[in-house]
Amino acid sequence: MNRTMPFPLIQPVALLLALLTMLMPIIPAQAQNAFGGGEPNITAAFELESEAPKPGETVTLALTMSPAPTWHGYWANPGDAGIPATLKWTLPEGVGIGELSYPVPDTLVIGGIMNFIYEEDYALLMPLTLDASIAPGTELPVSVKAEWLACTDEICVPEEDELSFTVIAGDGTVSDDARARFDGWRARLPAPLGNEASYAVSGETIRISIPFPATSEIEEPYFFPLTDGVVDYSAPQTVLRQGDNLVIETGARSIGGVPLQGVLRIGAHQGLSLTARDIGADGFAGLGDGAVAMDGAGSGSALADAGMATFLLAFGGAIIGGLLLNIFPCVFPILSLKAISLAKAGGAESHARRDALAYTAGIVLFCLALGGAMLALRAFGAEIGWGFQLQDPRIIFVLLILFTAIAFNLAGLFELGTVAVGDGLASQSGARGAFWTGALAALVATPCSAPFMATAMGAAIVLPPLAGMLIFVGLGLGLALPFLILGFAPPLRKMMPRPGPWMDTFRRIMSVPMFISVLALAWLLGQQTGNEGLMIGLSGAMIFALFLWWVGRRQQRGAERSWLPAAPALAAAVAALLVLPVAAGGSAGVSAETAGETLASEAFSETRLASLRAEGRPVFAYFTADWCITCKANEAAAVQRQATADAFAGADVAVLKGDWTRRDAEITRYLEEHGRSGVPLYVYYAPGGEAKILPQVLTVDTLTSLVS
């Protein structure tokens, strides 16, 4: 990348050459391999944003690092191994260099060892300040000894370079080219979160709670600890949502006690820098209360306590569900047949026990296979960018449709047909036969077991993988339990009830809890998407059910291809899914999300601001980001209020909104000019007046009094 650099970064000989030939100097400083020369694996070069930095001001200096393919460099905290870059400066009087800013890194796990690294070209930025006493045109020779570690997955090479360049004081002009390039690098720096996070350690687990609006999206969340020794880097991280907080749960390496600095990744190369305060082990449970899993990245061992309770409930539910399945019309006959054959066989009791165990294994393995397929599907989904998040209204809607169908199926509106499979395997004698009977009991029972299987599949989609799999195990265990008991308790075999119409009645009754689940989901959907979303969801479900009814009618008539109406049913569901409002403000009132824009605004830009001020209009500019909880709270409490909107409309105030969710370079500069490193920032320009910076915490009065 440094081949296109306009700024002279030159070793002395090269400088001379450049001057002599009057060539535009584009000769990058080359690093030397610490071990015997040759091309370094990471090429380093320096570039100043302004070729002529102005005395008395600060200019950004970039150390650009270009790793060769397969090589990587390290973040400020390298992780379990590795070393960050070090710079030893030799500076002339009047020149100062500030702290390094690192872009958001990537994770790289090699052999269970976590590394925080950069594999693509990256730039470390630092401020360079010239003293005001320096006269323009002064040449200031600067030299630096840079050391860094370059590694591949296999080997590491410490590299170093002595780089020197001359800073020529000037008027501070920045070329458009340089500005664009530096803006690109700056966009990858973490933005300051602005709110304090908290953490607590209990035993070998740490929970870090980070203020983050419940409605704000986050991709690939990961907490990179900057402070060493508190977090176990190689432990998997589980990310949970707890209202307007994000809770990271992972392994602890100490009992805490120190402020924990770090960077929260919120998207590709996007992050928030933050500091978390230790609130003590007593606060540990509180940090997980009511938190909901937001992805399956975590392992089961890192399951939150709160999540554990939910999970145990789901596991117990799965066992009971499996147990209930036994008295379903299409499972019970199999079970009773098997039980009768056991009773009749009268053979050795050890055979009965062996058969019972094999039958259990068959069922559980079949259920595990189903669960595995579900997890594979989910992994594939994540790969192509689906986020299976329970708080996504679309997932709620899909579950709503699924549960509606299940409920109507149980109620007898339509049937799922029969799965005809040969029972050659199951008729084998001995343990093998019993094993396949088990697997087939699960498979053949599909028409009846589908409702419970589907519920388990729904759970597998939203729970951590281990928990999802265990739900399937629970279902299988429950299904196998009666036969298992019969195998070990011979007297019970004679007490088996006979199959009969009572099984159908039972199935109908089971539709009631399913309908109640549908109600709960509808309520959740309404909470998330408001009345409109609720109407769309329910309409979709109704149309879906109508088509299923048609399917049922055709089945009763014995029509061929009775499933044809399922196609429009699915189409209706998909159509509803597409028009479902996804990010609409909820009526829950717990989040800081604003419900629509009461105060209309235009996007902020310096030119728009200048022209509005030239027109003599009062201007209110506010700077916000989706991840900024203070911003959202201020907007809900003061900015997006009717009183404010009325007052501003009365005084013809122009409203400019700067969205810094992604680090917009123009907004960054504006923030810096106004002494801020991040959002929120509220500025008011009276007609003809200068910028008036408003407090961080706004009220309606603060805003309305501006124009009264």
Added chain:
Amino acid sequence: MLKQTLIATAITGATLGGYALIAPSQAAVQNGAEARGFMLTNADGERVSLRDFKGKTVVLEWHNPGCPFVQKHYNSGNMQQTQAAAKADGVVWLTINSGAAGKQGDLTADEARAMIADQDFNSAHYLFDRDGRVGKAYGAKTTPHMYIIDGTGMLVYQGGIDDKPTANQADIPGARNHVTEALKEIKAGKAVSVASSRPYGCSVKYAS
């Protein structure tokens, strides 16, 4: 056909389920806790157990001859001197290579013996831990990564060899050698003042 399909799905499910159940856990050892026992083969093909050195102070050093940070301390003679001083005080020094077969720093026993002679190692044994079991049990992350076990079998130090995390030999004279200092304190019957530090170097080249 059905049979094959069923078997395939059962195996897939079982594998996936099993994989989720045995999520790897890398429990590091805490200072003050009893050091985990182990038995490894040395460069001479003998089995060496930590229990063989009961009652003695033991130093564990994670090693990878290809790692520049290890080379810093061996090419300068710093590690050998530290080993010699420990040996003189009756301390048992075990150098452990947890690199997997085929990874950087993997040695045959012959190569190891040649290296030990060539570089004048003063450690009691050069041990192979190719499956990484011991390295992971101790939570060894880097080469070098140092551990000290006192005479009662307690872990009393873990971390780097010194406090200058560079690959530059010139940084050795000005650095605090944590192992030397800790061994002095143990000998004097004092508590180890710096009981843990951040290890630095290349990552241990575990198989997975």
